Amino acid sequence: MRSRAISNATAGVDRTIMTTFDKDTLAELAPKGRLRAAINLGNAALARRGDGGQLAGISPDLARELARQTGLELETIIYEGAGKTFADVDSDVWDVAFLAVDETRARKVDYTAPYVEIEGTYAVPVDSPFQEMDQLDVPHAKILVAQNSAYDLYLSTALKAAEIVRAETPGASLDQFDRGGHDAVAGVRQTLEARYANRNDINILPGSFISIHQAMCAPKGRPLALAALSSFIEEAKSSGFIAERLRANGDDTVKIAPPTD
Template identity: 45%
Template structure:
């Protein structure tokens, strides 16, 4: 079976269910029912290549996408590469690398990313996000607290919870732009490698999907979708 033929089997009855995480503004922007950004663009290209109708399955956080992987709710998705997740789902090569950082209070003493990891500091993160996993491993002194999706964690931080909130830079900028009492640190907490995924780590069709991602990178599609 050719790789193209293998990709066609991802759709059922002519429908390709694609998990779209709207919590990551670097990848997805949503206005009403309209989805734009590099992830929806890749999803549409894949559906078009295999002659299927793309049906978005909307999620507000990456953790929920991962949790539903074994529940037959989506056929293909987009998630940050992580060893723990790789025990359950299959990853392609990354199609984009994005930055995560912190938002802090304007009057907070933190100047650099490293300053946040101090005794007595409370850091808020979105449950199951790539930066949640990074912070779980890397924080030595600060206390880590978790809350739902990225937008939920941002709103709780705005309301006064914790001393810093982690997030994708684009999402933090979208949430706190124009907020006089909140600033975003310029440093990089972690670089997040985003990939397309299948909900089963043993699915052999990941090779065909990886080839699809490679072609989309090489022919300039991914870069064009980022800048659209």
């Protein structure tokens, strides 16, 4: 399921980015004449609905700033999970997206350097015998994931004995976990904390099984657009834009990715 919203991205922020977008780059970046940005709501640390239904988080902020820099009208295409976002890459629905870097996806999209890094971990029942990550990879253990999420792609090869149970979206995986019958649910730490931090019947395991590198991406075959997006992301990191927006959104526990040499 996806939804759309169109806006003129003119709202300013204190720190701006100064990437230059020439005519040829703009034509390649936004061939329909407007910037179509896919926003994945499956990771609350990066994008979510705020008060009044407005999009909040670093990914929408980057989309708005990119639209402001380019002078393009911003169209946001909303998805409930990364797998659904990626599934539309061949459908000419979006021009830029915010996805975890993954070798499988890289067959169809080109990535910038990462802009943030987030942890993948597990939530388990408080009375579960599995209270450490390495205890879960055993026969008969059932682990819920969001289908085609970054952690699904990773765990599908990393786990040797446990059974992976796939739900359609991150939210659906949490709902299914809450109904019982599974040993753990995998997810992004901030998403799990938002759901379970105040629950005394659920533990979120310490540490992480993967560090997920989040980047901007564009469909393959747009080299000018990729070069401009790469510059945009590097300047967003070095200028302090990303740090400022993470603080403003209350997401300052998210780690900013290091600059690219």
